[in-house]
Amino acid sequence: MKAFGKLLGLLILGLLLLVVALGFALTHLFDPNDYKDEIRALARDKANLELTLNGEIGWSLFPWLGLELHDATLASAATPDAPFADLDMLGLSVRVMPLLRREVQMSDIRVEGLNLNLLRDEQGRGNWEDIGRPAEASAATEAPAEPTAEQPQQTTQAERAPIRLDIDSLSVNNARVDYRDARSGKQFNVEGIELKTGAIREGSEIPVKLSAFFGTNQPVMRARTELEGLLRFDRALKRYQLTDMRLSGEASGEPLQGKTLTYALQGQLLLDQAAQVAELSGLKLSANQLRALGELKIRDLESKPQLSGNLSIAAFDLREFLTGIGQPLPPTADAKTLTHFEFASRLSGTQNSVGFDELTLKLDDSTFTGNLGVSDFTTQALRLQLKGDKLDLDRYLPPKAADSAETIRKAEVRETVAAAGQSGSTNLPSSPSRQAWSNEPVLPLQTLRNLDLQAGVTLGSLRIAEHLLENVELKARGKSAVITLERLRADAYQGSIDANAKIDLRPTPPELNLETKISRLQVEPFLASDGQPAPMKGRLNLDARLTTSGNSQQAWVDNLNGNASFLVSDGMLVDANLEQQLCTAIATLNRKSLSGEGRGRDTPFKDLGGSLQIRNGVATNPDLKARIPGLTVNGNGDLDLRVLGMDYRVGIIIEGDQREMPDEACQVNERYVGLEWPLRCRGPLELGAKACRIDQDGIGKVAARLAGDKLSEKIEEKLGEKVSPELKDALKGLFNR
Secondary structure (H helix, E strand, C coil), rough: CHHHHHHHHHHHHHHHHHHHHHHHHHHHHHHHHHHHHHHHHHHHHHHCCEEEEEEEEEEEEEEEEEEEEEEEEEEEEECCCCEEEEEEEEEEEEEEHHCCCCCEEEEEEEEEEEEEEEECCCCCEECCCCCCCCCCCCCCCCCCCCCCCCCCCCCCCHHHCCEEEEEEEEEEEEEEEEECCCCCCCCEEEEEEEEEECEEECCCCCCEEEEEEEEEEECCCEEEEEEEEEEEEEEECCCCEEEEEEEEEEEEEEEECEEEEEEEEEEEEEEEEECCCCEEEEEEEEEEEEEEEEEHHHHCCCCCCEEEEEEEEECCCCHHHHHHHHCCCCCCCCCCCCCCEEEEEEEEEECCCCEEEEEEEEEECEEEEEEEEEECCCCCCCEEEEEEEEEHHHHHHHCCCCCCCCHHHHHHHHHHHHHHCEEEEEECCCCCCCCCCCCCCCCCHHHHHEEEEEEEEEEEEEEEEEEEEEEEEEEEEEEEEEEEEEEEEECCCCEEEEEEEEEEECCCCCCEEEEEEEEEECCCHHCCCCCCCCCCEEEEEEEEEEECCCCHHHHHHHHCCEEEEEEEEEEEEEECCHHHHHHHHHHHHHHHCCCCCCCCCCCEEEEEEEEEEEEEEEEEEEEEEEEEEEEEEEEEEEEEECCCCEEEEEEEECCCCCCCCCCCCHCCHHHHHEEEEEEEEEEEEHHHHEEEEHHHHHHHHHHHHHHHHHHHHHHHHHCCCCCHHHHHHHHHHHHHH
């Protein structure tokens, strides 16, 4: 038995020596470099590849089937002179015996100096598209015989089983990929590719580390990226995971205006093809100052992908962040705006839409909640329903230029106000002539023409143009270049504003329609400006229907047409004493001088109202009426909205109760009761009633009438009963004309 064992051992040793000897003989006596032409022909026939082997082929047989390729190039057989890939070295080795069991056990796979040059020509065809397509069989080649019923095609279980992989490691060094599109001129490249992995075994965690530099030419961008993680895959279950994923890098280029964006992404990535699900969980994102957390999930990958998840962005300085990535904000009235931004929302979406549901957005000292989304990317279908606590819009508007036309005009108005004096005894102010409105474009017309909008916004308070609106409700929609403001409602200064409007962007210039109703709105805050007191107080009721066209303040006012009615109740003309104006007129008729300048006093009134017919920016008011205690005021004139000027003729009638005049020179007697005392009001609207002066032409007519009345009294006194009543009346009429 002992001799038999020794004999068996010697036999096995002899067989091993024989195998080693055969392997040595094959690797040393058989040179694969002698078969380069056959290898090239095989690549051409089976894969439509033009393979050029400039370097030596090194190989080993047992126990590793090893192969090394040096200095090789690849091209499509259709364009053999235009290689799309070249390779410095490819080295790999496979254990021989496991191959018989459909197992691939490999040592390190090494790739050195791989360059891929991918080109899409003017016709949109890529230089790689023919690769992998076998050459067409010749007509003489017989088709393989179909299996007969007596000889059925059989596939063993081993043939159906997937090949098991067992690779010690994979390394790719100094690889590069270039892509160019001749039609668009775009270029994309990835260079300095370095890939390192641990042992690659199915069902096990595989350490992966990848680094590369990315670049594009439209726009010019460059980024450095590193990726690390643990890869696990199961081909039978079609399940792939990248756990402990860490992606980081830096980007710079034209869009960043010379600035640098430093970014990092962490999370757990899962792709389950059997369940048609992809997930990114435990998401942590940073980009300069921005920090975000979230979860993302995509279902139905191959049919109709559906996105769901959540995203939250921690509070950060949005202004500093945008400046840091080369996107400086335009100047704002308040330079401290956009310094606090915070966001949280659930996400939903499809291939053509995205939605932010249950959204909470904090911007500076404002908070918004609601839903925001784009329901169709192709039509820019924007949908939003937001509720906010407060918003000071003035802080976000551009600062007012010191030399703007509006500022210059207001300075001129202030000079006119100072020259007008408190008593209104100076000369009649001149009509303003400077345009009061900007001709800069207001609306982004092309953007609005393409807008598909459905919006609803409510705000607890809104500050705009230095005015505070409360309980603001806005509902708007836009489609096919028509934007409709279905409702705008707000409470303001103990009154309310209701309006609706439409902007038709189809014609050039665009056309606007506006209907508004204002109820019991205090007018004083709207008329006061630049430290000057408002010329009027009271509560305004207004109904207006207006149309205009254009895309600037000036164009809107120049083309303004429509009708309106207004009533100001329980009001006061500030620093405008109509009694003093009336006193001056009476003193003139009494041929007396006033004892002194009247002190500036307000003139209260019960009602002031009328109607407006607006034509091309000029509002005609034919029926101005005001009720002042003891006086009735009638008037007519124009409001030139283009220059914010007015020109009115006003008549003041002393009622029967005869108000007490402030000066002896203008004491009222019964002859003055019922007469219409004329005033002329002309100048900037900001002056209000302080722009009113005695109408010298009109006072002359009053004097003539009073003289006629006086002469009639003397005729009556002289003639007595000696003349018939008919003759008396004829004589009185003659002098009263």
